[in-house]
Amino acid sequence: xxxxxxxxxxxLAFVLTLVQSTVPLWGxxxxxxxxxxxxxxxxxxxxxxxxxxxLVLTVAYISSDFSVLNVIENSHSAKPLIxxxxxxxxxxxxxxxxxxxxxxxxxxxxxxxxxxxPTDLRxxxxxxxxxxxxxxxxxxLATSNPFTRVTNPPLEGADLNPILQDIGLAIHPPxxxxxxxxxxxxxxxxxxxxxxxxxxAAWARWVRPWTLLAWxxxxxxxxxxxxxxxxELGWGGWWFWDPVENASFMPWLAGTALLHSAIVxxxxxxxxxxxxxxxxxxxxxxxxxxxxxRSGVLTSVxxxxxxxxxxxxxxxxLCFFIGGSLSLFAWRASMLKQGGLFAPISREGGLxxxxxxxxxxCAAVFVGTLYPLVLDAxxxxxxxxxxxxxxxxxxxxxxxxxxxxxxxxxxSWKRGDLLAATQRxxxxxxxxxxxxxxxxxxxxxxxxxxPLGVGLAVWVMAGAVAEIVTRVKFLSVGPKRxxxxxxxxxxxxxxxxxxxxxxxxxxxxxxxxxxFQEERIETMRPGDTVNLSGYEVTFDGAAPRRxxxxxxxxxxxTIRTGGVVISELDPSKRVYxxxxxPTTEAGIYTTGFSQLYLSMGESRGDGAVDVRIYFKPLxxxxxxxxxxMAFGGALSMADRRLRxxxxxxxxxxxxxxAAAAE
Amino acid sequence: MIRRFLSFLLLGxxxxxxxxxxxxxxxxxxxxxxxxxxxxLSAELRCMVCQNQSIDDSDAPLAKDLRxxxxxxxxxxxxxxxxxxxxxxRYGEFVLLKPRFAWHTVVLWAAGPAALLAGxxxxxxxxxxxxxxVVSAPEQPLSEDEKKxxxxxxxxx
Numbered sequence: 001x002x003x004x005x006x007x008x009x010x011x012l013a014f015v016l017t018l019v020q021s022t023v024p025l026w027g028x029x030x031x032x033x034x035x036x037x038x039x040x041x042x043x044x045x046x047x048x049x050x051x052x053x054x055l056v057l058t059v060a061y062i063s064s065d066f067s068v069l070n071v072i073e074n075s076h077s078a079k080p081l082i083x084x085x086x087x088x089x090x091x092x093x094x095x096x097x098x099x100x101x102x103x104x105x106x107x108x109x110x111x112x113x114x115x116x117x118p119t120d121l122r123x124x125x126x127x128x129x130x131x132x133x134x135x136x137x138x139x140x141l142a143t144s145n146p147f148t149r150v151t152n153p154p155l156e157g158a159d160l161n162p163i164l165q166d167i168g169l170a171i172h173p174p175x176x177x178x179x180x181x182x183x184x185x186x187x188x189x190x191x192x193x194x195x196x197x198x199x200x201a202a203w204a205r206w207v208r209p210w211t212l213l214a215w216x217x218x219x220x221x222x223x224x225x226x227x228x229x230x231x232e233l234g235w236g237g238w239w240f241w242d243p244v245e246n247a248s249f250m251p252w253l254a255g256t257a258l259l260h261s262a263i264v265x266x267x268x269x270x271x272x273x274x275x276x277x278x279x280x281x282x283x284x285x286x287x288x289x290x291x292x293x294r295s296g297v298l299t300s301v302x303x304x305x306x307x308x309x310x311x312x313x314x315x316x317x318l319c320f321f322i323g324g325s326l327s328l329f330a331w332r333a334s335m336l337k338q339g340g341l342f343a344p345i346s347r348e349g350g351l352x353x354x355x356x357x358x359x360x361x362c363a364a365v366f367v368g369t370l371y372p373l374v375l376d377a378x379x380x381x382x383x384x385x386x387x388x389x390x391x392x393x394x395x396x397x398x399x400x401x402x403x404x405x406x407x408x409x410x411x412s413w414k415r416g417d418l419l420a421a422t423q424r425x426x427x428x429x430x431x432x433x434x435x436x437x438x439x440x441x442x443x444x445x446x447x448x449x450x451p452l453g454v455g456l457a458v459w460v461m462a463g464a465v466a467e468i469v470t471r472v473k474f475l476s477v478g479p480k481r482x483x484x485x486x487x488x489x490x491x492x493x494x495x496x497x498x499x500x501x502x503x504x505x506x507x508x509x510x511x512x513x514x515x516f517q518e519e520r521i522e523t524m525r526p527g528d529t530v531n532l533s534g535y536e537v538t539f540d541g542a543a544p545r546r547x548x549x550x551x552x553x554x555x556x557x558t559i560r561t562g563g564v565v566i567s568e569l570d571p572s573k574r575v576y577x578x579x580x581x582p583t584t585e586a587g588i589y590t591t592g593f594s595q596l597y598l599s600m601g602e603s604r605g606d607g608a609v610d611v612r613i614y615f616k617p618l619x620x621x622x623x624x625x626x627x628x629m630a631f632g633g634a635l636s637m638a639d640r641r642l643r644x645x646x647x648x649x650x651x652x653x654x655x656x657x658a659a660a661a662e
Numbered sequence: 663m664i665r666r667f668l669s670f671l672l673l674g675x676x677x678x679x680x681x682x683x684x685x686x687x688x689x690x691x692x693x694x695x696x697x698x699x700x701x702x703l704s705a706e707l708r709c710m711v712c713q714n715q716s717i718d719d720s721d722a723p724l725a726k727d728l729r730x731x732x733x734x735x736x737x738x739x740x741x742x743x744x745x746x747x748x749x750x751x752r753y754g755e756f757v758l759l760k761p762r763f764a765w766h767t768v769v770l771w772a773a774g775p776a777a778l779l780a781g782x783x784x785x786x787x788x789x790x791x792x793x794x795x796v797v798s799a800p801e802q803p804l805s806e807d808e809k810k811x812x813x814x815x816x817x818x819x
Contacts, residue, residue: 386708
């Protein structure tokens with residue numbers, strides 16, 4: 001019964017999104033305030049209905065209701081509770097329901113907290129969001145209904161794919177989806193601006209916090225996914241240029257560009273057309289990612305053809321929204337007036353350069369991801385495009401961008417002075433060069449590129465610090481006033497510096513972990529010791545163990561330095577009983593920012609096993625840097641000028657004070 | 663048809679078999695220079711039954727066969743290019759994770775640089791156009807609605 005309730009609320013939500021997508025738009029075009037006022041409550045109601053549907057499915061999973069097809073296919077009564085819950089979005093139908101939930105959640109947020117927006121802009125934005133929601137709820141109902149029942153319920157379910165039974169999966173998709181789908185609201189704002197024909201600096205200011213919010217979550221989601229792949233897949237890689245990864249990386253690249261171009265639009269009213277186009281592109285790439293991942297077209301073009309209903313439906317949505325929005329753009333963009341002029345060397349110029357390289361990088365990833373599919377479909381030729389290709393094409397595009405990053409914030413608006421900007425960065429430059437020399441001295445000349453990479457990372461990090469230091473003029477005003485100025489800096493300035501610093505941190509982690517990694521592959525008997533990077537790794541033996549829904553072979557290793565025990569690691573090989581599927585659990589010892597990574601392989605008889613041991617210097621910086629970047633984004637979001645409805649509390653407080661005085 | 667069936671079977675095997683290590687200790691060559699070359703080559707060759715894994719990373723039996731094959735050819739004295747040519751002649755271009763530059767991959771390789779170039783040209787063109795066009799658009803007066811909101815803001819200060 002409760003399952004039918006979920007199905008029913010989903011259908012109701014669909015009907016409400018139809019109301020949401022038409023009535024407010026009509027109201028905005030006929031300037032009828034009552035019709036426009038329909039949008040916020042409807043958007044909140046839609047969210048509540050989809051939330052009920054989502055909770056219903058969650059309850060079905062928790063109670064192991066094996067009369068629901070989706071639960072049978074993806075759950076098992078012996079599964080730990082947390083994986084029963086995360087199993088809700090560990091499959092196609094459930095993850096699409098989460099997608100839709102976040103979509104309507106963002107609409108509800110605009111409905112609830114968009115009070116400072118012009119009424120018509122809010123109404124049309126919610127209407128556009130309504131179209132997208134209607135499309136995807138219909139997709140769920142028509143092709144991927146998670147509430148389908150079976151007539152003869154089995155006693156036990158088929159279990160969740162064991163690779164997905166991990167705390168990483170519990171967190172990764174929600175984070176990623178909030179990011180992915182969060183860009184829908186930016187898209188809706190852009191379409192609303194095109195429909196209303198009004199696009200000004202205020203628009204950019206309204207849109208920026210939403211973009212930042214989505215971007216922060218997408219950054220965290222991608223980092224989380226990368227760390228999860230790193231420790232779960234068992235060979236210590238952290239980025240594979242897999243099409244599924246690219247599907248989330250492309251919106252990130254475009255979203256990052258959007259974030260920066262929106263600044264130019266807000267401050268200088270320039271780049272309007274481009275910003276709107278980027279907003280459309282970013283969400284289109286999110287949609288494309290959903291299509292790629294959800295249609296099965298990636299596994300094989302043929303898998304797509306054998307079960308076409310879902311793929312064709314999303315492809316239809318994709319064509320409708322991307323084609324529609326681009327047509328609207330082509331039709332209305334010419335009426336957007338351009339704002340302030342600027343010289344090529346200026347803050348604006350720097351941000352344009354940022355957009356140029358990010359967009360080009362995004363294009364390279366886009367073509368690299370889709371080219372094999374297209375070539376196979378058009379010419380029937382099969383080629384592979386993998387990591388070596390992307391490293392070669394994506395890397396060179398990032399280098400000039402990273403060199404330019406510290407310059408951006410120290411250039412002045414309109415017309416900058418490159419020489420003066422460089423002077424403010426002398427210290428950062430000196431530090432970066434010193435690091436290059438130091439790394440050469442440490443590692444010798446055998447690796448030419450790695451020290452330069454380290455220098456580049458330090459340059460970006462030190463540049464971010466230099467920006468703050470020179471901005472508060474510590475040296476000229478003295479430490480006391482300097483500190484006051486430091487506190488008084490707008491949070492968006494801190495946000496920029498922190499996010500750029502985080503970028504440098506990530507780059508440093510990438511360079512050191514890939515260039516200076518050490519690796520040993522050995523067959524080890526109990527008692528054997530392997531030396532690696534100053535660590536003595538001793539294999540003590542392996543023993544079988546039983547988990548709730550798996551059996552495993554656990555190895556026991558002791559890590560020593562200079563004979564002193566510093567850690568014990570228990571990597572294992574698991575077999576999940578329901579699916580008879582094996583996975584590896586790596587043993588990881590973190591020391592400082594570096595990690596020792598152990599992974600067990602085949603058993604060789606008489607207790608011997610194949611072992612792969614890596615030392616990965618500074619590898620955790622890759623993910624720490626991403627967290628720092630997201631934190632920078634959050635700081636920027638907390639900036640005074642962006643705080644939604646900021647002037648109002650002050651007025652209210654005055655009123656309260658006045659009332660108290662009476 | 664049979665080939666497709668086989669490839670599905672292999673895909674199944676790739677996912678189902680007990681996890682071996684990607685590179686097993688017994689595969690490693692004694693000569694460290696040759697082994698380093700083998701590893702570098704392996705990272706650029708695709709495990710054809712897996713999804714986007716190089717044979718260096720993959721646990722699949724086919725990947726192991728290919729790793730052994732690469733090492734056999736290297737020991738026999740082949741150059742890196744000869745090993746790659748040999749594998750391509752046997753398995754087709756699908757085995758290369760980095761496609762060769764040829765007519766059918768021009769678009770692929772050129773995409774990044776072309777986007778950069780197009781962007782640069784676009785920016786230069788836009789800057790030129792903006793500079794010659796005199797900004798003389800008259801400021802639009804405030805609408806009634808906006809005037810009302812402005813006075814409301816002024817009053818609340």
